[in-house]
Amino acid sequence: MDATHGSREHHDGECRDDGDGLAFVPGPIGPDGLRQIDAYWRAANYLSVGQIYLMANPLLREPLKPEHVKPRLLGHWGTTPGLNFIYAHLNRVIRERDLDMIAVWGPGHGAPGLVANAYLEGTYAETYPDVAHDLDGMARLFRQFSFPGGIPSHASPELPGSIHEGGELGYSLAHAFGAALDNPGLTVACVVGDGEAETGPLAAAWHGNKFLDPRSDGTVLPILHLNGYKIANPTVLARIPREELRSLLVGYGYEPTFVEGDEPAIMHQAMAAALDAAFDAITEIRIRARRGEAGRPRWPLVVLRSPKGWTGPGSVDGKPVEGTWRSHQVPVAAVRENPEHRAILERWMRSYRPEELFTPDGSLVPDLAALPPRGPRRLSANPHANAHRGAPLRLPELRRLAVTVPERGRTKAEATRALGVYLRDVLTLNAEARNFRIMGPDETASNRLDAVFEVTSRAWQEEILPEDDHLGRDGRVMEVLSEHLCEGWLEGYVLTGRHGLFATYEAFAHVIDSMVNQHAKWLKSARDLPWRRPVPSLNILLSSHVWRQDHNGFSHQDPGFIDFVANKRGDTARIYLPPDANCLLCVMDHCLRTYDRINVVVAGKQPALQWLDMDAAARHCAAGVGIWDWASNEGEAEPDVVMACAGDVPTQETLAAVDWLRRYVPELKVRVVNVVDLMTLPARETHPHGLDDPTFDSLFTRDRPVMFAYHGYPWLIHRMTYKRTNHGNFHVHGFIEEGTTTTPFDMCVLNRLDRYHLAQAALRAVPGLGARGEHAEEALRDALAAHRVHVCRAGDDLPEVKDWSWPDRHGDEHPDRRRIEADIMQCDTAGAEEPRPARTADDRACNA
Numbered sequence: 001m002d003a004t005h006g007s008r009e010h011h012d013g014e015c016r017d018d019g020d021g022l023a024f025v026p027g028p029i030g031p032d033g034l035r036q037i038d039a040y041w042r043a044a045n046y047l048s049v050g051q052i053y054l055m056a057n058p059l060l061r062e063p064l065k066p067e068h069v070k071p072r073l074l075g076h077w078g079t080t081p082g083l084n085f086i087y088a089h090l091n092r093v094i095r096e097r098d099l100d101m102i103a104v105w106g107p108g109h110g111a112p113g114l115v116a117n118a119y120l121e122g123t124y125a126e127t128y129p130d131v132a133h134d135l136d137g138m139a140r141l142f143r144q145f146s147f148p149g150g151i152p153s154h155a156s157p158e159l160p161g162s163i164h165e166g167g168e169l170g171y172s173l174a175h176a177f178g179a180a181l182d183n184p185g186l187t188v189a190c191v192v193g194d195g196e197a198e199t200g201p202l203a204a205a206w207h208g209n210k211f212l213d214p215r216s217d218g219t220v221l222p223i224l225h226l227n228g229y230k231i232a233n234p235t236v237l238a239r240i241p242r243e244e245l246r247s248l249l250v251g252y253g254y255e256p257t258f259v260e261g262d263e264p265a266i267m268h269q270a271m272a273a274a275l276d277a278a279f280d281a282i283t284e285i286r287i288r289a290r291r292g293e294a295g296r297p298r299w300p301l302v303v304l305r306s307p308k309g310w311t312g313p314g315s316v317d318g319k320p321v322e323g324t325w326r327s328h329q330v331p332v333a334a335v336r337e338n339p340e341h342r343a344i345l346e347r348w349m350r351s352y353r354p355e356e357l358f359t360p361d362g363s364l365v366p367d368l369a370a371l372p373p374r375g376p377r378r379l380s381a382n383p384h385a386n387a388h389r390g391a392p393l394r395l396p397e398l399r400r401l402a403v404t405v406p407e408r409g410r411t412k413a414e415a416t417r418a419l420g421v422y423l424r425d426v427l428t429l430n431a432e433a434r435n436f437r438i439m440g441p442d443e444t445a446s447n448r449l450d451a452v453f454e455v456t457s458r459a460w461q462e463e464i465l466p467e468d469d470h471l472g473r474d475g476r477v478m479e480v481l482s483e484h485l486c487e488g489w490l491e492g493y494v495l496t497g498r499h500g501l502f503a504t505y506e507a508f509a510h511v512i513d514s515m516v517n518q519h520a521k522w523l524k525s526a527r528d529l530p531w532r533r534p535v536p537s538l539n540i541l542l543s544s545h546v547w548r549q550d551h552n553g554f555s556h557q558d559p560g561f562i563d564f565v566a567n568k569r570g571d572t573a574r575i576y577l578p579p580d581a582n583c584l585l586c587v588m589d590h591c592l593r594t595y596d597r598i599n600v601v602v603a604g605k606q607p608a609l610q611w612l613d614m615d616a617a618a619r620h621c622a623a624g625v626g627i628w629d630w631a632s633n634e635g636e637a638e639p640d641v642v643m644a645c646a647g648d649v650p651t652q653e654t655l656a657a658v659d660w661l662r663r664y665v666p667e668l669k670v671r672v673v674n675v676v677d678l679m680t681l682p683a684r685e686t687h688p689h690g691l692d693d694p695t696f697d698s699l700f701t702r703d704r705p706v707m708f709a710y711h712g713y714p715w716l717i718h719r720m721t722y723k724r725t726n727h728g729n730f731h732v733h734g735f736i737e738e739g740t741t742t743t744p745f746d747m748c749v750l751n752r753l754d755r756y757h758l759a760q761a762a763l764r765a766v767p768g769l770g771a772r773g774e775h776a777e778e779a780l781r782d783a784l785a786a787h788r789v790h791v792c793r794a795g796d797d798l799p800e801v802k803d804w805s806w807p808d809r810h811g812d813e814h815p816d817r818r819r820i821e822a823d824i825m826q827c828d829t830a831g832a833e834e835p836r837p838a839r840t841a842d843d844r845a846c847n848a
Contacts, residue, residue, distance in 0.1 A: 027269025028276055029092075037088050038264055039357060040120070040371050043364065044084035045311055046352040047116035050138070051145035052077060053335060053345055058138040059354055059362060064346040066336045073335065074146035075153050076109030078328040079193060081310040082225050083110040087117045087379070089271045090189055093279055094373045100185050101377075102385045104176040104492075106202075107193035107225065108154040108166005112145060115159060118380035120364060121372040123160045126381075127531055135362035157526040161380035163495040165518050169196030171488045173222060177208035178492020179384065180218035181478075182434040186384055187219045187282075194226045194235035201484035201515075206252040208485070209299050211459045213473050214289035216434065219282050222254070222301045227308035229325040238305070245303070254301035255281065262307050262323075274302050296461040313348050316341070387533040389497040391433035396425035398589055402614035403581040408630060409609045409655060409806025415581040415648065416543050416605040420451035422585055423501070426592070427476055428455050437493060439478045439486040440503040445469075447503055447543040448605040452477060483511040487540075491519055494536045499592060506542040506602065509561035516540075516598060520568040523596050527571065534595035539588075542602045545711070546735050547649040547753075548744055557747075559712035559735050562678070565600050566716060570687035574599045575678040577711055579651040580610045582617035583676055590621065602711060604648045606744075609805060611651070624677030624689060627699060631655055631672040631806075633662060639671035641762045642700055646675040647711025650734075653748055654709045656755035656804055661762060664776040665769060670762075673699050681720040693725065702726050705765035707758055710734040731761055745797040749787060756780045756787075 022038050024031050050058060052075035057068040083105060094101050105114055118124040119141055124131055131137045131144070144150030151158045154166040164175050176190035196202050212220065228238040237245055242258070249256040257274040261267050278300035285297040309327025314320065321331045332348070334341045359365055376383055401422050403413045423438065430436045444450060444458075457472030458479050464471045478489055483504055490502045519538055526532040546559045565573050574597050578584040584603045591599040611628075612620060620626050632639070645654035651674060658670055675681065679689040681696075691699070700706050702725045710717050714732035721727045738750040748754035760780045763773050790798050 023263070023265045025265045025269045028272040029269060034265060034268055036367060036371055037092060037268055040091075040368050041081075041084055041088045041264075042311075042352040043120060043354075043357040043368060044087065044113055044116045045081050046349060046354050046357065047119060047138075047141065048080045048084065048112035049077070049312075049345075049349055049352075050142045051075065051112045051115065052330060053142075053349075054139075055143040055147070056139060058135060058142055059358060060346065060349060064342055066342070069336045069342070069345075070143075070147065071336065072146075073330045073333065075112055076329050077112070077312060077331055078229070078308040078325075079107040079110040079225065079227060080113040081312070082227055082304060082306045083107065083191060084113040084117065085267070085271065085306065085310075086189075086191055086223055086225070086304065087113065089268075089275055090379065091121075091372050092272065093275050094377055094379070095371075097279060098377070099187050099279075100382070100384075101187040101189060101379065102161065102163065102179065102382045102496075103189040103191065103379050104164045104172045104179070105155050105162070105166060105191050106164070106169065106172030106196050107191065108164070108169075111151075111153055111155045111159065111166065114155050114162070115141070115145065115151070118160050120368075121378045121380050122369075123378055123380035127160050133363040138358075138362045157522055157529060157532060159380075160531075161378070161382060161385045163385050163492065165522050167521075168514060168518050169193065170199030170201035171205075171484070171491070171515060171518070172196065173202055173205035173208060173220075174485050174488025175492035175495070176220045176222075177205065177212060178489035179496045180212060180220050181437065181489070181493055182216065182498060183218035183384065183496065184216055185218065187221060189221045189223060191223045191225055194224065194228070194237045195230040197224065197237050198230075198235065201482070201488065204480075204482040204485045205488065206249075206254075207480065208489070209253050210296065210461050211478060211480070212299075213459070213461065214285050214297055216474060220299070221278060221282070224249075224256075224301065224303045226303060226305040227310075228305075228323070229308050229328060231328050232325050234325075249301055249303070253296065253298060255298045256301045256303050258303045258305065260303075260305040262310065267306065271302075271304065278302060311351070313344055316344060384496050386531075387495065387497040387535045389533075391430075391435060393426075393435060393499045393536075393592060394429040394433075395589055395592060396422060396429060398422075398585055398618070399614050401425065401585060403585075403610055405580075405582065405610045405613045407806075407808065408611050410808070411610045412607045413581045413610050414448050414605055414607050415578070415584045415603045416541075417448040417451070418581040419541075419584055419588060419603070420449035422588065423449060424451040424455050427452055431455070435498045437476050437478060437490075437498070437500045438503065439490045439493075439500060441481050441483060441486060441505070441508070442479050443505060443544070444477055444479060444503065446605075447505075447541075449503060483508055484515065487512040487515050490538060491515070494538055495522075497533075497535065499536045501539045501541060501588075501592075503541040503543065505556065506545040506561065507556040507558045509540065509542055510558065510564070513561070513564050516565065517568075520572050520598055523572050523598070524569055527596055537591060537594045537597035537599050539591045539599045540601070541588075542600065543605045545602055545604055545649075547647075547711070547747055548604055548606050557735070557737075557739065559602075562600065562602065562712045563716050565598060566678070566720070568598065570679070570682075570689075572596070572598055573679070573687075574689070576601045576621075576676060577647045577678055578603055578621070578676055579645070579648050579674055580608065580612060580617070582610070582612050582614050583621055585614075586617050586621040587676065602647065608648055609652055611655075611806075620674070621676055624680040625673065625675045625691070625699060628672040628674055631658055632670055633666075634669040634671050637669055638701065639704055640669040640766045642671045642673055642704055642706040643758070643762065644673040644675065644700065644706055644708040646678060646709070646717075649744075649748065650709035650711055650753060653753055653755045654707075654758060655806060657707075657709075657758035657762070659804075659807060660755055660759045660780075661776075664759075664779060665763070665772055667772075668762075668766065668769070671701075678720075681717065683723045686723075696724055697726065700724070700726055700730075704729065705762070706730045707762050707765065708732045709753055709758055729765075731765065733758060733761070743791055743795070743797045745787070745801045746791050749784065756783050 176188040226238040307323035453470040457470040457475035459475035460471040576587040684690040714734040
């Protein structure tokens with residue numbers, strides 16, 4: 001598609017003055033339409049400047065005085081006039097083509113313009129009746145912006161029509177593609193700022209066009225807004241040669257149209273022509289898709305190059321402002337105290353000729369009020385931007401999918417493989433509604449969720465080769481090696497009312513920390529707005545976790561995403577650590593039913609012992625934490641020690657430790673407490689799931705030692721329980737940054753989460769065990785020594801570790817210690833080399 005330029009030499013016909021300072025240039029918009037759209041743009045610009053600067057005298061009925069100006073000037077002008085320009089032109093195509101459209105505004109600092117347009121469209125007054133279309137309402141509109149008790153300076157949830165928090169750059173295009181998935185009638189206009197275009201997440205997001213099916217998905221129209229500068233530096237895409245930029249965008253798979261210049265009349269016609277061409281191309285793409293023509297379409301893209309701070313002051317204090325980085329935030333800074341600056345501001349605001357735009361009572365003049373689309377066609381009132389929902393999510397019957405557990409701790413299963421079967425049925429039940437997707441890196445099969453490929457494929461619009469695995473144009477699984485892109489797609493999907501799951505390796509979840517943080521803040525703010533509908537929860541599954549990285553190393557061992565999420569507000573964050581497959585099914589079923597939450601579920605994919613049948617799992621998960629009486633031997637008395645656990649591997653090691661203690665020290669009274677909902681641990685005033693103190697004490701006691709085996713970093717448990725009566729007796733074992741590529745059990749040993757260290761800690765915490773306790777500790781030391789010998793020599797875990805299962809009865813004879821002693825003797829005589837010093841106190845000592 002040929003580029004369109006906003007300068008006179010690229011248009012046919014002579015320019016003429018139409019009497020109000022706006023030259024007419026032939027193009028898609030007639031003379032009257034040109035005057036109207038320009039006046040509407042001026043009205044939006046006027047309201048935008050007023051929000052940044054004024055707290056009174058909204059229509060400048062009197063000369064500007066210091067008391068009319070806000071004491072603290074906060075806001076960003078530089079990108080705003082370009083966004084207002086785009087908004088006016090999107091309104092035109094919506095109205096003329098009856099488009100169902102929402103917009104994602106990447107330059108969130110342009111919120112003055114977005115608020116102004118919502119006000120002009122009438123949506124703002126409908127949402128906030130005290131901000132009416134009169135002088136008082138306009139004064140409130142101005143005063144509230146970036147003002148205590150008012151609204152933020154970004155496109156926040158308080159803004160009708162917004163699904164994107166503009167406080168952090170880089171995620172707009174991913175959100176836009178997520179919103180378009182499974183919305184065949186929806187167009188998502190996404191304005192990408194040239195500053196955010198420099199971020200990694202945005203660079204990856206251009207590839208969203210490779211996953212968009214023109215038959216069943218909506219349309220994303222990217223509008224790259226080049227205004228040349230960031231805060232103080234030029235932007236890369238605005239400075240590279242134009243043909244290089246065009247080649248880059250073509251290489252991404254788009255057909256770009258350029259709109260460039262600074263003269264309003266020419267730019268209006270150029271933008272109108274570019275949008276008309278874009279939507280003509282989109283119509284043709286959809287026609288070809290309905291005909292069944294193969295091949296990925298080349299979607300249109302518009303590049304708008306306009307001056308930063310367009311229509312603002314040309315210079316201030318002798319320094320150029322319009323078209324430079326100086327217009328980024330507040331172009332005229334000392335307005336209250338400097339009369340010259342105040343005069344500049346007044347001239348600037350009067351240059352928009354507000355007397356032509358607003359009636360004496362402060363409302364928009366009738367011919368401009370008639371310009372925006374009506375009802376839900378308004379960008380600020382489209383229901384898709386407020387969790388518009390179709391059919392509810394249908395979920396399968398859990399008991400039909402339950403993993404059979406004939407004997408606790410004696411049957412093995414892969415938890416996430418069972419979850420894959422559940423998700424397969426979720427996809428099947430919602431196939432017609434098309435309201436559920438799975439996003440993640442190239443790990444759906446690796447994480448044992450591959451049962452979903454029985455009913456769907458991976459979404460893919462490129463060439464498909466015979467040897468490719470489960471690729472298809474209509475796939476419900478979205479895989480790309482960018483956690484940013486996957487999470488952004490899911491955010492856009494759930495914020496527009498649909499449901500989904502993001503699954504990734506645990507160690508890589510930190511990539512999306514800041515995205516999840518922004519979403520958490522969005523949910524918090526949206527929850528305080530009665531007009532915002534609840535949105536389906538952001539569900540995150542972390543697998544391939546820290547305790548099973550058999551072929552990966554130290555880089556893949558980081559359970560800290562839990563710590564990050566635990567810092568979020570209690571009414572938003574949920575963290576689940578199911579101990580087995582049936583608990584994982586119960587937890588995920590619950591998470592998919594929730595709204596306005598960030599649910600993090602951590603579950604391993606390796607074969608592991610199963611503990612609870614479905615009925616017991618449902619009760620346990622509903623409670624979130626509970627005593628496992630079948631594993632405890634305290635009877636009616638208080639326990640000597642509480643063995644607590646959270647996570648699948650910690651649970652197995654805890655129960656193995658309990659088994660060992662009951663064999664060696666049968667008189668020791670042990671209570672087993674399993675935690676599946678981590679947020680039951682903090683106090684009730686901290687988190688709504690927190691147990692009250694009496695309930696917490698009834699589980700963990702008020703004065704007995706608690707050995708807590710935890711999946712992640714130990715200090716999180718201490719932080720969560722520090723207010724509890726018995727906190728001083730909590731001894732937490734978890735990941736302490738030890739281990740690399742090694743055996744599963746050795747990872748536990750190196751971090752002191754293994755059964756032997758847990759049993760040893762329990763023995764040391766209970767006084768008065770005497771000689772039996774001393775002999776038991778000696779046996780534990782022997783067992784650890786045997787482990788070191790065996791794993792170093794054999795490269796695998798000991799058979800009694802690998803093959804351990806929960807006994808069907810206790811009181812059997814002690815394990816054969818003669819074999820342990822023989823292993824130690826064999827290691828001592830295995831080689832003639834000098835032993836190498838251990839890297840850590842618990843590192844393998846064998847020198848074989």
